[in-house]
Amino acid sequence: MIKKLSLVFISLLAVFLFTGCNSNDEAATVVENNTNFEELKKQSNKTYNLKTTDGRVITLKVENDVLTSEELKGKYVLLNFWATWCPPCIKEMPVFNKMYEKYKDKFELIGILFERDKDAQELAAFMEKHNIKFPITVGEENFRMAKAFDDVNKIPESFLYGKDGRFLKKYVGEVGEKDLENYLSK
Structure with missing residues (x-):
């Protein structure tokens, strides 16, 4: 195992030593990015404190496709990025309400307003x-979470996590009732 790790490290080191910028344009792009260290640090933080409309805070941590949260432990979790002006978002609301009520003991849905x-x-x-x-x-x-989640820019966009916190499925567009129920009815 140590030999394999050493070989990987040496290979990566060789790649970094023998590659460089392809053009001045690439180097200029790095210089033009004025993001300060604190902003970079904030973006790399994988803990999200989401504020609900009723004043609560839902804390989530997402790393390596695993979601952890003390409040949501042991439940399926659907994170749904949506907007009030989006027709498909509005269309899936009755499905979400139905699934949320039907599986409330083992399912949490969080609507993340975009x-x-x-x-x-x-x-x-x-x-x-x-x-x-x-x-x-x-x-x-x-919005910080949307950026970290594969740069969400089409809505609705949803991410389903299993009871163990592991990522199960990404939905771009409406979440189908039957598909969601296939997961939740297990």
Whole structure:
């Protein structure tokens, strides 16, 4: 095992020593990035403190495709990035409400609002109109998490984790009721 690790280390070292920038443009790109150290440190932090509309904080840690959270331990977790103006997002709300109620003992769904500066009263009215039963999170932490989660930029986009915290499936677009129930009914 030690020999294998040594061989890997030597191979990586050789790659770094014998490769360099292909052009001046690549080097300039690095210089143009003005991100300070604190911002880089914040982006690399894999712990997310998501603020819900009712004032709670849900703390999640995601590393190596494993989600850990004291509040959500032992449950399937669906992280759903969505927006109030998105028709497919609205269309999947009844499915989410149904699954959330049906499997509430072993399933947690977190709606991660992908809108900046959404008026709190407008959001509350939207949640009431669509009878949203699951927690909705708001704030800048949602966007930091979206960036870390494969740079979410199409919504709805959802990530399903198993009871053991391991990543199971990524959904781009609507989450199908039958597909989700196949996981939750186990």
